[in-house]
Structures are given as C-alpha cells and as structure tokens.
Amino acid sequence: MELFTYSLTCNAIKVSLILAELQIEPELKLISLNKGEQKRIEFLSLNPNGTIPVLKDKDKVLWESNAILFYLAKAYNSSLSARNFQEEVEVMRWLNWQASEWSPASSGFAHHRVMRPFWGLASDEERLATLDNSFKRYAEILDQQLSWQDFLISDDISIVDISVASTLMFWREAEIPIEGYSNLNEWLQRLENQLWWMETKQNLKNFMI
Numbered sequence: 001m002e003l004f005t006y007s008l009t010c011n012a013i014k015v016s017l018i019l020a021e022l023q024i025e026p027e028l029k030l031i032s033l034n035k036g037e038q039k040r041i042e043f044l045s046l047n048p049n050g051t052i053p054v055l056k057d058k059d060k061v062l063w064e065s066n067a068i069l070f071y072l073a074k075a076y077n078s079s080l081s082a083r084n085f086q087e088e089v090e091v092m093r094w095l096n097w098q099a100s101e102w103s104p105a106s107s108g109f110a111h112h113r114v115m116r117p118f119w120g121l122a123s124d125e126e127r128l129a130t131l132d133n134s135f136k137r138y139a140e141i142l143d144q145q146l147s148w149q150d151f152l153i154s155d156d157i158s159i160v161d162i163s164v165a166s167t168l169m170f171w172r173e174a175e176i177p178i179e180g181y182s183n184l185n186e187w188l189q190r191l192e193n194q195l196w197w198m199e200t201k202q203n204l205k206n207f208m209i
C-alpha cells in the first residue's frame with residue numbers, strides 16, 4: 001500500500017489516524033505542498049485534482065480523504081465501519097457535513113497557526129478573525145450531537161469521529177476555541193486517549209522537528 005500525503009494537513013491526518021488504528025504501515029510518498037509537487041504531471045495522473053491524500057492499494061487508486069476512510073474501514077473489516085443500514089446513512093450524512101461545513105469552518109486555524117509558521121510563512125490574522133463565527137456555529141451542532149452519545153454516530157468510534165476530529169488534532173497549538181463546548185471537549189479527550197491517536201500525534205510532532 002502506498003500513501004501520497006503531506007502529514008500535517010487535516011485530510012492527511014484522517015488517513016494517518018485510520019492507518020494507525022488498523023496497524024497498517026503504508027509506504028509513504030511525501031508530496032511537498034509548499035513546493036507545489038501536487039501539481040506535477042506525474043502526481044496529476046494519480047489525482048487530477050492535484051491534492052493529497054491519495055491511497056494506492058493493489059490496483060486501486062483513491063482520492064478524497066473521506067472515501068479513503070470509508071474504503072479502508074470496509075476493506076479491512078474494521079469496527080470503525082457502519083454496522084447496519086441506519087449507521088451507513090449516518091456515516092454518509094456526517095462525512096458530507098464534515099467536508100462541506102465543518103472542514104471549511106475548522107481547518108483554517110491549524111493552517112494559519114501551525115502549518116504556515118512551519119513553512120516560515122506568517123499566519124493571516126485577518127483571515128483567522130473571520131473563522132470564529134462559523135466555527136462556533138458548527139461546534140454547537142457537534143456539541144449537541146455529542147450530548148446523548150459518546151461518539152458521533154453511536155457510543156462507539158467510527159470513521160466519522162476520525163474525519164471530524166482531524167481538524168482538531170492541533171487544537172491547543174492552533175488555539176481553536178473549543179472551550180465552552182463540554183460534550184465536544186469530552187469526546188476529543190476520549191479520542192486523544194486512544195493509542196493510535198497518540199501515536200499519530202507523536203509522528204506529526206516528529207515530522208515538524
């Protein structure tokens with residue numbers, strides 16, 4: 001298995017988290033986004049969108065991080081998959097929400113406060129100032145969903161939790177305003193207590209050295 005990735009971004013983090021949970025170590029192909037390697041012709045033949053992550057598993061080439069989560073969980077018979085039709089519908093709903101609403105509202109914090117400084121670029125304070133309101137709107141939805149169960153689609157972890165929590169991996173470093181959302185905080189703590197979460201976080205810290 002080969003993973004074309006740039007470890008620090010939230011969509012890449014999703015895939016690293018599930019691979020750590022499944023205890024699969026793919027061959028890592030680093031695509032340096034700051035050098036524009038994702039727009040090179042060889043890479044575009046794998047993903048015409050020119051974005052990471054891309055997973056190659058035998059003859060299967062997959063882009064779109066949520067589809068990669070779905071594929072890995074199913075292909076490797078993971079308990080992170082939906083267990084019945086009702087859960088499948090929930091997985092579909094929350095993965096779409098993650099991509100269309102939550103990611104735009106939450107990924108900018110780590111981008112501006114972790115990734116850009118890592119590349120030696122200034123964070124865009126004006127852009128950051130605009131993020132708070134939309135973040136609050138969607139954090140409230142998450143907090144509400146987590147008021148009656150431990151994880152987003154049930155009391156067990158699923159790929160939805162990995163997908164949604166990926167933008168919060170650096171919540172402390174990126175000063176993401178999660179205080180005040182007690183259910184969300186407890187959920188994140190439950191995820192942070194998982195060995196595969198800790199291992200992924202440590203790998204990211206090593207990447208930044």
Ligand SMILES: N[C@@H](CCC(=O)N[C@@H](CS)C(=O)NCC(=O)O)C(=O)O
Nearest residue numbers: 009010011012051052053064065066
């Ligand atoms: N919807 C895609 C988004 C992929 C995406 O935008 N990846 C970012 C990193 S998180 C990227 O490669 N950006 C580089 C670029 O757009 O040139 C997914 O979930 O995989």
